[in-house]
Amino acid sequence: MTQSDRPYPQIEGRLEDARLLLGRGRYIDDLPVAPSTLHAAFVRSPHGHAEILSIDKTQALRVAGVSAVYTLQDLASVLDPFPSIVRSAPAYRGIASDKVRYVGEPVAVVLARDRYAAEDGANAVEVSYEALPAVVDVDAAREPDASLLNAELGTNIVWQSRYCYGNPDAAFAAADRVVSIELKFPKYNSTPITG
Amino acid sequence: VNAATTYGFMADLVMVEVDALTFVPRVLKYAAVHDVGVAINPQLVRGQIAGGIVHGLGGALYEHLDYDEGGQMLSASFMDYLCPTACEAPHMVIDHHDARSPFTELGTKGCGENSAMSAPAAIASALDDALSRYKVTFNELPVTPTLIWQKLAGAA
Numbered sequence: 001m002t003q004s005d006r007p008y009p010q011i012e013g014r015l016e017d018a019r020l021l022l023g024r025g026r027y028i029d030d031l032p033v034a035p036s037t038l039h040a041a042f043v044r045s046p047h048g049h050a051e052i053l054s055i056d057k058t059q060a061l062r063v064a065g066v067s068a069v070y071t072l073q074d075l076a077s078v079l080d081p082f083p084s085i086v087r088s089a090p091a092y093r094g095i096a097s098d099k100v101r102y103v104g105e106p107v108a109v110v111l112a113r114d115r116y117a118a119e120d121g122a123n124a125v126e127v128s129y130e131a132l133p134a135v136v137d138v139d140a141a142r143e144p145d146a147s148l149l150n151a152e153l154g155t156n157i158v159w160q161s162r163y164c165y166g167n168p169d170a171a172f173a174a175a176d177r178v179v180s181i182e183l184k185f186p187k188y189n190s191t192p193i194t195g
Numbered sequence: 196v197n198a199a200t201t202y203g204f205m206a207d208l209v210m211v212e213v214d215a216l217t218f219v220p221r222v223l224k225y226a227a228v229h230d231v232g233v234a235i236n237p238q239l240v241r242g243q244i245a246g247g248i249v250h251g252l253g254g255a256l257y258e259h260l261d262y263d264e265g266g267q268m269l270s271a272s273f274m275d276y277l278c279p280t281a282c283e284a285p286h287m288v289i290d291h292h293d294a295r296s297p298f299t300e301l302g303t304k305g306c307g308e309n310s311a312m313s314a315p316a317a318i319a320s321a322l323d324d325a326l327s328r329y330k331v332t333f334n335e336l337p338v339t340p341t342l343i344w345q346k347l348a349g350a351a
Contacts, residue, residue, distance in 0.1 A: 013238065048266015103266050134266035184335035185315070188258035190250070191278055 038067055041118035043108040043125045045100035048134030049147060052098055052107065052127060060110055060124040065117030069125060071108045072097045086159040090150045100129070101149050201296075201305040204230040207248075207313045209285075209321040218340040218347070220256055220322055222285040225314075229289070232296040232304030244289050244309050251314020253279045256337050 019025055057069040072079075072095045081091035095106045110121035133147040140146060141156040149156055172178055210224040225248050234240045257277035261269040270276040295302035319333045322343075331346040 048262075103268060134264065136262045136264065136266050181334060186254060186259040186336050188254045188260060188337075191258075191273075191276065 038111040038113065039115045039118045041110045041112070041115065041122040042106045043110065043122045043127060045096065045103060045105040045107055045129075047100055047129055047131050048103050048136065049132040049149065050100050050129040051132060052096060052100060053130055054126075054128045055108060056126040056128075057108070059126065060121040063112070063117060063121045063124050065113040066110060066121035067113070068111045069108055069121065070111070071095070088153070089158050090153065099132075099149075201299065201303070203232070203304040203306050203309060205309060205313055207310055207317040209314075209317045211318065211321040211325050213322065213325055213343060214340075218343040220338055220340070220343060222252055222256070222283075222318060222321075224288070225252075225285040225310075226288040227290075227310045227313075228292055229306060229309060230292050230294055230304065231306035231309070232293055232299065233302035234291065234293060234306075235301065235303065237291075240291075240306055241289055243306055245284075245287055247309040247311035248287055248314050249279050249284050250311040252283065252285070252318065253277075254311075254336055255315040255318035256339070257283070259337050 055071050057071075060066060060069045072093060075095065076093065079093040079095075081093055084092075095109070100107060107127055108122070108125050110118050110125065112118035112121050135141045135147050135149060135156060146156055148154070150158075206228050208226040209222060211220055211222050213220050227244055227248060229240075229244055231240055257279055259270060260276070263269055296304045315336055319336060319338060322338055323332045326343070326347070329347055331349075333342070333346070335342070
């Protein structure tokens with residue numbers, strides 16, 4: 001296809017390089033905030049899987065500078081569940097309800113005049129857990145006696161689907177050679193170097 | 196989900212070496228030819244493909260979110276979770292064979308995850324080939340020096 005066939009202007013070259021390379025980039029943290037803006041710190045689960053027996057905010061609310069401590073109970077009415085393309089996925093609001101299901105899951109959020117007070121407040125929230133067996137392996141999670149992350153589903157398999165295009169059975173039957181392979185693919189993520 | 200109107204196509208070719216003493220694998224050269232349909236901004240497409248190759252390289256050789264039996268994350272910092280840097284990025288040859296898509300308004304196809312998808316398989320296969328005289332194959336990633344050593348020890 002020639003340039004003139006293209007229904008849009010051709011763009012070559014990055015316009016943002018000079019700004020970024022000279023340290024003139026502007027990030028969220030550079031934006032001004034109102035003087036009364038509060039800082040948040042999260043109380044997070046130390047368990048891979050546990051039942052939350054109780055959350056005691058009393059001591060946290062006594063920490064100087066702490067304005068509020070919220071749990072899902074306080075926030076449920078204003079939090080919509082995360083949208084999910086998996087229709088059978090349990091509703092999740094980004095903060096634990098009766099259980100924690102991964103290490104680091106938010107359990108409570110502490111709001112305070114600065115980050116220091118917020119972190120002190122988060123340390124003072126007392127959460128009592130009853131640890132449950134963690135499920136960290138895909139194959140183990142599919143076993144019938146596996147510890148269930150969502151008991152109401154009755155299974156750890158939240159979604160599965162099979163695709164079939166054409167006639168694979170006939171193609172395999174007619175093939176000179178059929179190769180079967182089991183592959184283990186690691187879990188890896190995009191990892192921002194700033195957060 | 197069938198996103199067939201935006202499928203792109205690609206072919207990747209990888210040159211690897213494995214250090215005979217340390218078993219450290221290294222991708223020396225990576226060639227990728229893509230059909231992304233009409234490229235609206237060819238420079239961004241090249242950047243996307245280069246980024247995809249290095250992202251796939253991470254999954255092939257370095258990156259793994261590892262957990263212990265209790266669900267504690269064992270690779271929670273960049274000290275433990277290795278990401279490829281400019282030093283690990285291979286010499287890349289990127290070319291295009293762009294056939295206009297009849298299904299989209301601009302003739303474009305997908306290029307979002309491009310070589311990020313093919314690089315893990317291509318690199319693991321290249322390592323199979325490089326070590327073919329020892330008859331080892333890599334069916335799990337990342338292919339770390341430890342895994343190569345274990346495979347070679349098992350094959351010996």
